Amino acid sequence: MLRFVNACITVAVAAWLAGAASAEFAGKVRVIDGDTFDVGGTRVRLHGIDAPEQDQTCDAKGNRFACGVWVTAQVNAMYGGRVARCEPVDRDRYGRVVARCRVAGRDVGEEIVAAGLARAYRRYSMAYDLTEKQAEVADRGLWSFNMTQPSWHRQTRAVGRLPVRAECRIKGNVSSKGSRIYHVPGQVDYERTGIREERGERWFCTEAEARASGWRRAKR
Numbered sequence: 406m407l408r409f410v411n412a413c414i415t416v417a418v419a420a421w422l423a424g425a426a427s428a429e430f431a432g433k434v435r436v437i438d439g440d441t442f443d444v445g446g447t448r449v450r451l452h453g454i455d456a457p458e459q460d461q462t463c464d465a466k467g468n469r470f471a472c473g474v475w476v477t478a479q480v481n482a483m484y485g486g487r488v489a490r491c492e493p494v495d496r497d498r499y500g501r502v503v504a505r506c507r508v509a510g511r512d513v514g515e516e517i518v519a520a521g522l523a524r525a526y527r528r529y530s531m532a533y534d535l536t537e538k539q540a541e542v543a544d545r546g547l548w549s550f551n552m553t554q555p556s557w558h559r560q561t562r563a564v565g566r567l568p569v570r571a572e573c574r575i576k577g578n579v580s581s582k583g584s585r586i587y588h589v590p591g592q593v594d595y596e597r598t599g600i601r602e603e604r605g606e607r608w609f610c611t612e613a614e615a616r617a618s619g620w621r622r623a624k625r
Contacts, residue, residue, distance in 0.1 A: 431490040436481040439523050444489050450501040452494045453530030454514045455555045456523035463550035472550060476522045484508055521546020575609035576600055577620045586623050587615040593625045
């Protein structure tokens with residue numbers, strides 16, 4: 406009998422927790438980046454979309470363009486300070502609530518993708534597949550630039566081939582013999598050189614900074 410009672414309590418608690426996790430919530434929006442909001446104090450990752458990272462750049466007819474910063478500004482103009490109502494879907498590894506949100510009854514994720522400010526994140530949802538294709542055909546927003554998929558950008562940055570700060574792109578490498586050599590964009594070994602901070606390697610914003618720190622420029 407005791408086991409039965411305990412089992413019933415466990416089921417009831419689990420059901421209550423599931424209901425609490427899926428409960429809608431609402432609040433004023435503070436835009437963190439193109440796909441992440443603070444909604445009434447809750448950090449929200451918008452479900453089904455993937456916007457460029459804050460440090461991400463795009464190619465605009467041969468010129469590097471801080472498209473991650475630009476997207477954040479555009480999304481902030483659309484939703485900053487407005488009230489959103491969100492429906493939780495999951496929780497990601499960073500502790501953020503993954504949710505579908507609406508502002509004035511309109512799907513926020515769909516509007517951002519429709520404006521060309523984010524890609525449909527098909528790994529998790531096909532909800533915005535057609536919306537993205539329409540934005541691409543119309544050459545809206547990011548579709549008028551050359552942009553690396555945000556997920557690829559994050560993976561590349563994770564292995565030390567992209568800087569955390571977009572303006573600091575010089576790679577300070579430490580060779581197997583302990584020599585400190587820096588590589589600038591365009592040099593032969595730049596792309597294949599990764600930064601491993603545990604070995605004392607680091608990023609520099611200027612060549613002068615690299616030289617002052619004891620690094621010398623790579624010969625090629």
